[in-house]
Amino acid sequence: MKETLINLKNQAIAQIGDTSTQEELETIRQEMFGRSGKITKITRELKNVNKEERKEIGILLNDIKNTLQNVISTKSNNLKNSTRTWFDVTIPGKKPKIGHLHLVTQAIDEISKTFENVGFVRARYPEVEWDWFAFESLNMPSDHAARDEWETFFVDTPKHPKFGSMVLTPHTSSGQVREMMRVGSPPIRMINIAKCYRRQIDVSHYPMFHQFEGLVIDKGISIVNLKGTLDYFAKNFFGENRKTRLRPYNFQFTEPSFEVDISCDICSGNGCKLCKEGWLELGGAGMVHPDVLKAGKIDPKVYTGFAFGWGVERTFMMKAGLNIPDIRLMYSSDLRILTQY
Numbered sequence: 001m002k003e004t005l006i007n008l009k010n011q012a013i014a015q016i017g018d019t020s021t022q023e024e025l026e027t028i029r030q031e032m033f034g035r036s037g038k039i040t041k042i043t044r045e046l047k048n049v050n051k052e053e054r055k056e057i058g059i060l061l062n063d064i065k066n067t068l069q070n071v072i073s074t075k076s077n078n079l080k081n082s083t084r085t086w087f088d089v090t091i092p093g094k095k096p097k098i099g100h101l102h103l104v105t106q107a108i109d110e111i112s113k114t115f116e117n118v119g120f121v122r123a124r125y126p127e128v129e130w131d132w133f134a135f136e137s138l139n140m141p142s143d144h145a146a147r148d149e150w151e152t153f154f155v156d157t158p159k160h161p162k163f164g165s166m167v168l169t170p171h172t173s174s175g176q177v178r179e180m181m182r183v184g185s186p187p188i189r190m191i192n193i194a195k196c197y198r199r200q201i202d203v204s205h206y207p208m209f210h211q212f213e214g215l216v217i218d219k220g221i222s223i224v225n226l227k228g229t230l231d232y233f234a235k236n237f238f239g240e241n242r243k244t245r246l247r248p249y250n251f252q253f254t255e256p257s258f259e260v261d262i263s264c265d266i267c268s269g270n271g272c273k274l275c276k277e278g279w280l281e282l283g284g285a286g287m288v289h290p291d292v293l294k295a296g297k298i299d300p301k302v303y304t305g306f307a308f309g310w311g312v313e314r315t316f317m318m319k320a321g322l323n324i325p326d327i328r329l330m331y332s333s334d335l336r337i338l339t340q341y
Contacts, residue, residue: 002060008038009064016071022079029072039065102338103330104210107316108193111212114236118229120191120214125175127195128155130163134174137295138253153197168197172213173253173309176288179215180296186303187218193312206327210312215288217298217305223256223287226306230260230285238262238319243269245279254286254307262318266325273325280318283310 012032019025032039042061049057101109112122134152155166175192192213199207216225227246234244243263251257260282264275271278285308290300317324324330329337 002057005042005057005060005064008042009067012068013071016068016075019075019079022076025072025075025079032068033065039068103316104313107312108210108212110237111312111315112191112193114233115191115212115214117236118232120189120216123175123179123190123192124194125169125172125178125192127169127197129167129169129174130160131165131167132160132163133177134167134170136164137177137292138173139289139291139295140252151199153199169194170198171196171309172211173307175213176215176253176292176307177296180217180293180298184297186298186305188215188305190215206313206331209314209327211283211309212312212315213307213309215305215307217288217293217303219303221287221304221306223306226285226287226308229306230308234262237315242318244282249284249286251284251286253289253292254284255289257284257286259284260308260310264318280314282315282318283308285309 012028015028016025019028031037034040039061046054046058046061100106116122152170153168155168157166159165172192172194175190175194179188179190179192190213192215193210194213195208196211197208214229216229230244234242245261246258247261249257249259261279262282263269264272264278264280266272267275267278269278286306288305288307293300293303293305313327313330317327317330332338
């Protein structure tokens with residue numbers, strides 16, 4: 001019995017080594033381990049072997065089974081590998097397509113870095129704000145048009161005993177007094193970039209938009225410092241060929257106040273559906289009103305400051321070379337638009 005098993009093992013290993021296809025290998029496996037296979041028959045006959053030899057033969061039989069199964073498995077893997085298509089592993093692979101940051105995020109990063117280069121520090125304040133910070137502390141009377149429910153999104157919640165109604169932040173200017181309170185004592189050089197909400201929508205407005213707020217407070221700050229800061233930003237962000245202009249205006253939280261315009265990149269100042277007259281409004285600016293400084297616990301007799309607040313999307317639309325005609329495209333899910341930027 002022992003010699004029969006050993007001879008059977010050696011013959012099977014030799015046959016397995018000579019196979020060249022999976023079909024031949026499967027035939028050998030069936031001859032050994034199939035229902036009528038040689039190993040299967042010997043296993044059934046093991047009960048007829050005398051007790052003295054049964055244990056020893058059983059151990060040998062199991063060892064042969066394991067050996068043959070391992071040899072068959074190894075041969076099968078070798079046959080699979082030999083049939084695979086050859087390729088040169090040194091050839092560079094195809095790089096998968098990767099995404100990129102959204103256009104608005106790119107704009108925020110660029111704006112932030114531009115101001116950080118001249119000493120501004122990035123700040124963030126609540127998107128859901130109290131009326132006092134959004135309006136009252138900014139010297140805006142209770143009957144101001146911006147405090148109407150047709151202009152501002154009010155949150156249906158009980159009023160705060162001191163700060164009044166809750167609103168969705170209508171402008172980043174609400175962070176001015178919060179920054180003053182946080183710092184306590186100037187100097188202050190803040191750039192606040194955040195989401196804002198207003199009930200407006202057209203080619204140049206969107207109900208939710210991003211705004212960046214600049215605030216500088218220190219001793220001896222004048223309109224010259226503000227003009228220099230705005231000129232620096234325009235030169236570094238928009239390019240040398242774009243023109244800016246200042247228009248006197250009235251804001252409750254700055255005095256004197258003005259609006260900053262820039263020549264339209266779509267029509268090069270000739271007039272189009274986006275700009276109408278060749279100029280696009282960037283946003284408001286001016287010297288911080290003394291009442292606002294007082295609301296922030298800062299003495300207006302000692303310190304002065306300037307502030308400006310512009311929309312991120314509208315500012316980025318005016319950047320040279322982008323040619324974005326409608327602000328709503330910046331929130332489109334159309335990949336034909338998104339992949340361009």
